[in-house]
Amino acid sequence: MAESRRETLIEAAAQLLDQGGPAAVTLRAVGKAAGVSHNAPYKHFDSKEALLAAVAGRELRRPSQTLDVGPFERLWAGLRLYAAWAVRHPERFSLTVSRWTEENAAFAAAQAEARADWVTLVFAAQAAGRLPPGDAERMTALLLSTAEGAVNLALTGRLSKTGPGHASPEDLIDDLFVSLSRR
Amino acid sequence: MAESRRETLIEAAAQLLDQGGPAAVTLRAVGKAAGVSHNAPYKHFDSKEALLAAVAGRELRRPSQTLDVGPFERLWAGLRLYAAWAVRHPERFSLTVSRWTEENAAFAAAQAEARADWVTLVFAAQAAGRLPPGDAERMTALLLSTAEGAVNLALTGRLSKTGPGHASPEDLIDDLFVSLSRR
DNA sequence: ACCTGAACACCGTTCAAGT
DNA sequence: ACCTGAACACCGTTCAAGT
Numbered sequence: 001m002a003e004s005r006r007e008t009l010i011e012a013a014a015q016l017l018d019q020g021g022p023a024a025v026t027l028r029a030v031g032k033a034a035g036v037s038h039n040a041p042y043k044h045f046d047s048k049e050a051l052l053a054a055v056a057g058r059e060l061r062r063p064s065q066t067l068d069v070g071p072f073e074r075l076w077a078g079l080r081l082y083a084a085w086a087v088r089h090p091e092r093f094s095l096t097v098s099r100w101t102e103e104n105a106a107f108a109a110a111q112a113e114a115r116a117d118w119v120t121l122v123f124a125a126q127a128a129g130r131l132p133p134g135d136a137e138r139m140t141a142l143l144l145s146t147a148e149g150a151v152n153l154a155l156t157g158r159l160s161k162t163g164p165g166h167a168s169p170e171d172l173i174d175d176l177f178v179s180l181s182r183r
Numbered sequence: 184m185a186e187s188r189r190e191t192l193i194e195a196a197a198q199l200l201d202q203g204g205p206a207a208v209t210l211r212a213v214g215k216a217a218g219v220s221h222n223a224p225y226k227h228f229d230s231k232e233a234l235l236a237a238v239a240g241r242e243l244r245r246p247s248q249t250l251d252v253g254p255f256e257r258l259w260a261g262l263r264l265y266a267a268w269a270v271r272h273p274e275r276f277s278l279t280v281s282r283w284t285e286e287n288a289a290f291a292a293a294q295a296e297a298r299a300d301w302v303t304l305v306f307a308a309q310a311a312g313r314l315p316p317g318d319a320e321r322m323t324a325l326l327l328s329t330a331e332g333a334v335n336l337a338l339t340g341r342l343s344k345t346g347p348g349h350a351s352p353e354d355l356i357d358d359l360f361v362s363l364s365r366r
Numbered sequence: 367a368c369c370t371g372a373a374c375a376c377c378g379t380t381c382a383a384g385t
Numbered sequence: 386a387c388c389t390g391a392a393c394a395c396c397g398t399t400c401a402a403g404t
Contacts, residue, residue, distance in 0.1 A: 149332025
């Protein structure tokens with residue numbers, strides 16, 4: 001039951017985050033939404049930041065859509081889906097790519113695992129000859145940089161929404177892939 | 184004199200930001216550092232967020248190093264310098280690429296101007312035949328996405344600092360330029 | 367082990383009052 | 386026009402006390 005209470009608190013925090021942004025996530029509001037007192041969260045989390053890190057960690061572990069295609073297509077489509085999810089859930093995305101003032105072991109582990117999954121895909125796409133050779137980890141960093149940077153440009157209103165310069169984060173991901181696969 | 188007091192408040196906020204992160208920027212601390220009461224800032228700014236937006240706007244208007252080379256080289260070196268500055272001033276960088284809950288006209292104008300400067304450079308580099316053709320604004324978005332995304336990867340500890348996968352934000356900018364200019 | 371209510375030291379913001 | 390000090394309604398966190 002303790003585990004379910006913990007999950008309830010994480011879910012309540014995530015809901016508040018979606019609805020009102022970071023400012024709406026107060027321990028009092030989280031407690032109220034979970035039906036407990038405002039400091040009950042301290043029995044499950046060291047601090048408010050630890051609770052938010054748990055929210056972020058849960059997002060990182062969200063199951064990714066499995067596609068029955070080759071690694072290169074899975075990588076490309078996966079990054080597009082990642083960007084589309086991020087634009088649809090800006091607060092959760094921001095949390096997963098934000099900096100933390102405390103050490104959050106579980107979050108760091110989830111983050112490392114997510115990154116390793118991308119590296120594996122990149123490596124396979126290179127082995128299939130669909131991406132240029134070179135260190136897979138470094139190429140993964142380039143892909144994630146562009147994807148996350150493009151999402152942030154969109155979220156901060158710095159992508160033209162109309163006219164010839166119009167581009168969505170997915171368009172920019174496409175541009176990078178086209179440039180990378182042109183040999 | 185009013186203008187100087189305003190500048191003093193902005194500088195005090197920037198200093199506190201550098202030293203202790205966003206949490207250290209309280210109106211009480213800003214007032215103290217500027218030698219005024221904790222609510223004197225309200226005579227110059229609508230809110231704490233407006234003060235932070237002024238800090239961010241000042242960073243966006245910081246003069247860029249001028250290099251006596253062609254537009255393509257200026258663009259490439261300019262993005263590298265941007266990334267290097269961001270890694271050295273993570274809090275100021277984060278502020279300039281963050282989302283705001285209020286409308287900040289002056290900040291939005293500074294941001295649009297900074298972006299237009301990049302577009303001008305990209306356009307000139309394309310005209311010089313050093314970058315592939317295509318909409319300059321969209322290509323600018325791709326370049327900024329990668330640069331800012333790479334900086335954020337570095338700031339959140341997601342770039343290998345050692346081994347074969349090691350890459351700095353500047354390395355990733357280089358990778359993108361190499362890929363773009365390979366015809 | 368988990369939870370509560372009261373309390374503490376903050377915080378952003380407002381307001382009446384001063385110059 | 387600019388500033389002050391007091392006050393308000395919050396906030397995260399701590400603590401003594403309960404089960």
